[in-house]
Amino acid sequence: GAVVSQHPSRVICKSGTSVKIECRSLDFQATTMFWYRQFPKQSLMLMATSNEGSKATYEQGVEKDKFLINHASLTLSTLTVTSAHPEDSSFYICSARDNPGQPQHFGDGTRLSIL
Amino acid sequence: AQTVTQSQPEMSVQEAETVTLSCTYDTSESNYYLFWYKQPPSRQMILVIRQEAYKQQNATENRFSVNFQKAAKSFSLKISDSQLGDTAMYFCAAAQGAQKLVFGQGTRLTINP
Numbered sequence: 299g300a301v302v303s304q305h306p307s308r309v310i311c312k313s314g315t316s317v318k319i320e321c322r323s324l325d326f327q328a329t330t331m332f333w334y335r336q337f338p339k340q341s342l343m344l345m346a347t348s349n350e351g352s353k354a355t356y357e358q359g360v361e362k363d364k365f366l367i368n369h370a371s372l373t374l375s376t377l378t379v380t381s382a383h384p385e386d387s388s389f390y391i392c393s394a395r396d397n398p399g400q401p402q403h404f405g406d407g408t409r410l411s412i413l
Numbered sequence: 414a415q416t417v418t419q420s421q422p423e424m425s426v427q428e429a430e431t432v433t434l435s436c437t438y439d440t441s442e443s444n445y446y447l448f449w450y451k452q453p454p455s456r457q458m459i460l461v462i463r464q465e466a467y468k469q470q471n472a473t474e475n476r477f478s479v480n481f482q483k484a485a486k487s488f489s490l491k492i493s494d495s496q497l498g499d500t501a502m503y504f505c506a507a508a509q510g511a512q513k514l515v516f517g518q519g520t521r522l523t524i525n526p
């Protein structure tokens with residue numbers, strides 16, 4: 299149980315393109331979803347916390363107009379990287395949990411490359 | 414603010430040996446949770462083990478166990494009878510109640526044949 303599906307797994311696109319990444323909880327209701335960014339050989343950096351039906355809470359230094367997060371249902375959250383540039387190239391991972399204190403379950407990640 | 418520290422950037426052991434990964438944390442809360450996650454080369458984040466701070470008994474999952482020292486704010490992971498498939502980055506993480514996870518810097522563990 300507790301499966302989180304993240305799609306796509308790999309994206310290569312031109313600078314200026316907007317890219318949408320989906321995160322779905324397949325067998326549980328995710329009241330809270332999280333979006334992380336991971337640079338090579340580094341730990342996960344939390345970008346934002348998303349609660350179903352409300353606006354996402356962004357971490358300090360993360361541009362909310364650049365990284366649009368929507369959590370419209372209990373099983374789906376999306377991250378849209380708007381007008382992506384090469385510096386946005388990274389590994390993005392989502393996670394989901396049903397209740398506070400329960401473990402976060404992670405998607406497989408999306409490797410984003412902006413040319 | 415909550416912080417998590419992993420002081421061992423890399424470790425390497427022979428297959429079948431036992432290895433212990435260190436983690437210390439700092440929190441002002443009494444209600445919190447501690448986790449160890451594994452990230453193999455595929456980059457999936459896999460939950461290894463979870464500990465609730467109010468439980469004194471150390472959590473165990475098959476070959477994985479923790480040594481939770483609450484007063485010392487220490488949460489080490491012991492891997493017994495290590496296997497080649499245990500090769501991965503290991504992240505210690507802490508969450509205060511309903512709050513977000515805070516991750517340590519990670520320890521790269523290599524199991525040698």
